[in-house]
Amino acid sequence: MSEEDRVYSLDNLGFANGVRLHWNEARQQHWLLFPEGALFLNPTAVAILSICDGYCSFTAISQILSSQFRDVDINQVRNLLLKMLKRGLLINKTP
Amino acid sequence: MMDIDLPLTLIAELTYRCPLRCPYCSNPTNYDSSKYRQELTTEYWLDLIKQAANLGILQLGFTGGEPMLRQDLELMVETAAAKGIYTSLITAGTLLTKERAIKLRDCGLDHIQISIQDSQVDKFNYIAGIPSYEQKLAAARLVKQLKFPLTINVVLHRHNLDRIKEILELCKTLKADRVELANTQYYGWALLNRDALLPTLEQLERAKQAVAIAQQEKYFPMGVVYVLPDYYEQYPKPCMGGWGKRTMVIAPNGGVLPCQVAASIPELDFDNVRDHSLEWIWSESAAFNRFRGTDWMEEPCRSCSRKTVDFGGCRCQALLLTGDATATDPVCHLSPQHHLITKAGESGQSPNSPSFRYRDRLNTS
Ligand code: SF4
Ligand code: SF4
Numbered sequence: 454m455s456e457e458d459r460v461y462s463l464d465n466l467g468f469a470n471g472v473r474l475h476w477n478e479a480r481q482q483h484w485l486l487f488p489e490g491a492l493f494l495n496p497t498a499v500a501i502l503s504i505c506d507g508y509c510s511f512t513a514i515s516q517i518l519s520s521q522f523r524d525v526d527i528n529q530v531r532n533l534l535l536k537m538l539k540r541g542l543l544i545n546k547t548p
Numbered sequence: 549m550m551d552i553d554l555p556l557t558l559i560a561e562l563t564y565r566c567p568l569r570c571p572y573c574s575n576p577t578n579y580d581s582s583k584y585r586q587e588l589t590t591e592y593w594l595d596l597i598k599q600a601a602n603l604g605i606l607q608l609g610f611t612g613g614e615p616m617l618r619q620d621l622e623l624m625v626e627t628a629a630a631k632g633i634y635t636s637l638i639t640a641g642t643l644l645t646k647e648r649a650i651k652l653r654d655c656g657l658d659h660i661q662i663s664i665q666d667s668q669v670d671k672f673n674y675i676a677g678i679p680s681y682e683q684k685l686a687a688a689r690l691v692k693q694l695k696f697p698l699t700i701n702v703v704l705h706r707h708n709l710d711r712i713k714e715i716l717e718l719c720k721t722l723k724a725d726r727v728e729l730a731n732t733q734y735y736g737w738a739l740l741n742r743d744a745l746l747p748t749l750e751q752l753e754r755a756k757q758a759v760a761i762a763q764q765e766k767y768f769p770m771g772v773v774y775v776l777p778d779y780y781e782q783y784p785k786p787c788m789g790g791w792g793k794r795t796m797v798i799a800p801n802g803g804v805l806p807c808q809v810a811a812s813i814p815e816l817d818f819d820n821v822r823d824h825s826l827e828w829i830w831s832e833s834a835a836f837n838r839f840r841g842t843d844w845m846e847e848p849c850r851s852c853s854r855k856t857v858d859f860g861g862c863r864c865q866a867l868l869l870t871g872d873a874t875a876t877d878p879v880c881h882l883s884p885q886h887h888l889i890t891k892a893g894e895s896g897q898s899p900n901s902p903s904f905r906y907r908d909r910l911n912t913s
Contacts, residue, residue, distance in 0.1 A: 541770035
């Protein structure tokens with residue numbers, strides 16, 4: 454199957470092996486760390502990724518976020534998760 | 549005063565000793581001189597890792613030579629992990645026993661990168677300079693078995709490029725999470741062997757196609773990185789993401805460099821961790837400030853709009869080919885010395901290639 458017609462599911466997302474969140478004391482910042490890479494995370498991204506424990510459906514993630522933040526842009530959440538999924542940083546964990 | 553970013557990555561070259569003899573090795577060709585044989589002690593390394601954490605370092609790569617030759621590797625990993633630093637072991641894999649791999653995992657090692665030379669056993673061993681095919685493949689399997697993410701690194705050159713498709717398939721069979729295909733960088737040993745290593749344009753063209761298939765079919769969940777050789781591009785790469793901008797390299801003897809081949813620039817003196825703190829070296833040392841930012845540039849870079857994109861390219865390459873480390877990297881087609889690159893690329897077209905000059909085997913006990 455080629456990349457274009459791949460269908461991604463945003464349910465049951467969790468970190469792939471070797472991917473983790475990191476609070477950097479010196480920088481006072483949250484980062485996502487993975488093989489040969491690091492992404493700076495803003496507070497929303499931290500909140501989204503913290504819910505990715507491998508057990509939540511996309512709907513559940515959206516609900517949890519809506520209870521934490523006032524105006525959650527669901528499209529933005531979807532895009533972030535999709536981007537991470539495509540890079541192999543998040544994977545679908547089968548429940 | 550210019551703004552200085554905090555460093556993101558520390559590359560710890562623990563030793564230049566190595567059981568392999570790769571003809572493209574980027575270690576300095578005087579790697580066994582007394583200068584490099586005085587390796588930093590454990591105490592130094594553990595203190596450096598703590599200093600690195602205070603400097604905001606996020607990624608720490610243990611490399612060499614062969615970092616597994618240091619029996620205190622586990623201690624270093626443990627110290628870094630306690631600070632939350634992401635640790636990678638960059639190894640040839642031949643010394644990775646199950647016992648040590650488990651210990652490293654328990655100490656908090658995050659990721660392992662193993663290099664392979666080819667897909668065909670005889671070619672593989674010919675390039676490595678010692679029989680190592682079986683051990684390396686076994687090491688790669690062990691890494692996956694222990695649930696580490698696995699990167700496989702392949703240095704590409706004339707002698708393995710014809711099998712790029714088979715090499716990618718081998719990586720897929722080994723379940724690599726990511727693959728790095730690096731074209732040979734012509735420093736150190738690779739420069740001595742340049743005429744034997746330079747690929748032909750047809751080889752590179754076919755490699756591009758094989759890589760495109762691996763990307764399309766998603767062979768590797770975290771992707772495949774393919775860096776085209778400099779010699780065939782229009783613009784230079786932003787070497788190290790900018791001099792003194794992201795990365796520090798600590799050589800086995802404690803010298804601190806902005807990049808792994810910067811020792812090739814004779815005008816630079818590298819301060820040593822035995823004399824200064826990492827923080828001082830990063831922000832104050834002459835070597836780190838020499839090519840930081842854009843103020844040091846000459847024309848055509850000085851008035852070019854890409855100067856904050858590629859930072860004028862690689863200083864080591866500029867020196868190597870033009871004799872002047874402040875010159876525009878001759879890879880750039882705007883460089884007045886671009887013809888030097890065209891000439892070097894052409895020797896890759898000659899049908900017969902000279903044989904390799906191998907690095908000697910060092911005492912690796
Ligand atoms: S390139 Fe080869 S010889 Fe050089 S350090 Fe790596 S494995 Fe050893
Ligand atoms: S002239 Fe200098 S800054 Fe401009 S593209 Fe070439 S190397 Fe880069």
